[in-house]
Amino acid sequence: MDRDTAKEIILASLPNYLAQKGINISRKFLCMNPDHQDHSPSMCYDRRRNRCHCFSCGCDADIFNLIQWDYNTTSFPETFNLACDLFGIDVDERKEKPKERPKIKPAKHGRTRISEIKKAEPEVCDKVYTTMQMLSPLTATDMKYLTEKRGLSKERIKKDYMRMVTAPEDRKKLIRKLIKLTGYTKDTLKYVPGFFIDKNTGALDYSGDNVPSISHGTNWCNNAGIGILIRNVDGQAVAIQIRRDTASKGNRYCWFTSIFAVDSVDYDGGSTPGAAKDIIIPENPQTCLCITEGRFKSEIIAANRNIVISIQGVSAWKGIDEIIKKLREQHEIKSIFLMFDSDIMGNRQVFNTISDMARTIMERIPDMKIKFAVWKIKYGKGIDDCILSGNLTRVKYVDAEYFMETCNNSFDMLLKKYGVKSFQKMKSEDRKIFGKYLQEENEKRLLCKNKKEANPEEAA
Numbered sequence: 001m002d003r004d005t006a007k008e009i010i011l012a013s014l015p016n017y018l019a020q021k022g023i024n025i026s027r028k029f030l031c032m033n034p035d036h037q038d039h040s041p042s043m044c045y046d047r048r049r050n051r052c053h054c055f056s057c058g059c060d061a062d063i064f065n066l067i068q069w070d071y072n073t074t075s076f077p078e079t080f081n082l083a084c085d086l087f088g089i090d091v092d093e094r095k096e097k098p099k100e101r102p103k104i105k106p107a108k109h110g111r112t113r114i115s116e117i118k119k120a121e122p123e124v125c126d127k128v129y130t131t132m133q134m135l136s137p138l139t140a141t142d143m144k145y146l147t148e149k150r151g152l153s154k155e156r157i158k159k160d161y162m163r164m165v166t167a168p169e170d171r172k173k174l175i176r177k178l179i180k181l182t183g184y185t186k187d188t189l190k191y192v193p194g195f196f197i198d199k200n201t202g203a204l205d206y207s208g209d210n211v212p213s214i215s216h217g218t219n220w221c222n223n224a225g226i227g228i229l230i231r232n233v234d235g236q237a238v239a240i241q242i243r244r245d246t247a248s249k250g251n252r253y254c255w256f257t258s259i260f261a262v263d264s265v266d267y268d269g270g271s272t273p274g275a276a277k278d279i280i281i282p283e284n285p286q287t288c289l290c291i292t293e294g295r296f297k298s299e300i301i302a303a304n305r306n307i308v309i310s311i312q313g314v315s316a317w318k319g320i321d322e323i324i325k326k327l328r329e330q331h332e333i334k335s336i337f338l339m340f341d342s343d344i345m346g347n348r349q350v351f352n353t354i355s356d357m358a359r360t361i362m363e364r365i366p367d368m369k370i371k372f373a374v375w376k377i378k379y380g381k382g383i384d385d386c387i388l389s390g391n392l393t394r395v396k397y398v399d400a401e402y403f404m405e406t407c408n409n410s411f412d413m414l415l416k417k418y419g420v421k422s423f424q425k426m427k428s429e430d431r432k433i434f435g436k437y438l439q440e441e442n443e444k445r446l447l448c449k450n451k452k453e454a455n456p457e458e459a460a
């Protein structure tokens with residue numbers, strides 16, 4: 001049979017492939033995209049398009065995508081040949097054929113819920129991660145990047161930064177030393193996020209090069225990069241965030257995780273840091289708390305003696321009120337400053353998420369003053385860009401209620417002005433343009449008024 005006919009037959013075999021995996025295609029099933037750790041069924045088979053679609057991560061897949069995911073093939077020819085073998089299809093010009101016909105893998109049924117995934121105690125993680133840090137110093141290039149590009153002090157770098165060593169031989173060496181220095185057994189270490197036991201060899205290992213990725217973008221990722229220790233309220237290093245050396249856009253940062261090992265037949269142990277919040281408490285801190293997104297922003301803010309909580313992704317704020325309460329037990333905190341990217345004034349999605357967070361804090365900690373830090377986007381998108389370019393004096397601090405009310409009012413006004421009936425149904429192109437107008441309008445209302453309001457001294 002020729003290749004085109006074979007391809008047609010394979011494409012048409014998608015429902016059959018799913019059925020052979022034990023999937024009932026009349027219902028939703030667990031997403032098969034390895035980048036998506038689906039813990040409740042969100043993928044369905046679309047008969048009309050003969051594709052699988054996931055409503056949670058948005059991926060869309062034909063049978064070749066599924067086979068690539070199931071067998072980790074790296075090229076189309078390889079996937080195509082494997083598909084031929086799976087369905088017993090003879091293609092004319094193919095010379096090499098496997099001795100044994102491969103089997104269609106059964107679908108995964110159920111995964112451990114995130115909340116039920118075992119994780120080593122914070123003390124254990126702290127000891128393991130700080131020992132790792134001691135064993136893998138930064139390179140000269142890393143140092144240059146952190147000091148020159150990010151403006152970090154030598155002390156801060158020494159406390160929280162390391163090089164992630166990823167090559168198999170280097171990992172083996174590091175793990176040997178780690179076991180010796182920490183005194184922990186393999187069975188304790190396998191539940192430290194990032195670590196797992198390979199069942200084939202029985203050896204303890206951690207995510208290095210070519211680990212299955214849980215972030216979007218690529219199926220496989222390489223964890224080589226700068227490791228950043230993420231500390232909890234008690235100062236314990238409970239997670240490592242990695243700034244990868246090489247990454248596609250939006251894929252630069254990842255967690256040091258071994259969640260892929262949790263429900264896998266090939267591994268034992270494995271764990272995830274979850275949505276760990278990152279807390280920096282400087283020496284002799286001032287009486288305000290800043291909340292931002294991302295470590296390099298919080299570094300700049302903390303350098304001015306502010307306590308900072310950084311969330312990784314704006315939607316990862318849940319539980320922040322508990323952290324604030326805990327911080328207040330140890331430090332005098334009079335007010336909270338929210339320092340998110342300046343495009344919060346034009347990006348409704350970010351605005352809504354952060355507004356929810358602000359409202360939750362107001363509700364649960366009613367005696368706390370909350371303000372938004374706002375500045376014109378032309379002075380820099382992030383607070384770090386704004387400060388590093390010497391525009392700190394341009395930053396205004398606006399009462400949270402007033403900020404949210406103003407932004408909502410200008411949003412409603414612009415919807416009316418441009419006759420937009422549903423913002424949700426707007427095309428993404430139009431939404432971008434609308435966002436630009438919204439940003440301008442909010443900057444005008446919040447920053448150009450001659451309202452003389454003294455900036456609080458304690459901020460940034």
Ligand SMILES: [Zn+2]
Pocket residue numbers: 031032033036038042043054055056057058059
């Ligand atoms: Zn998905």
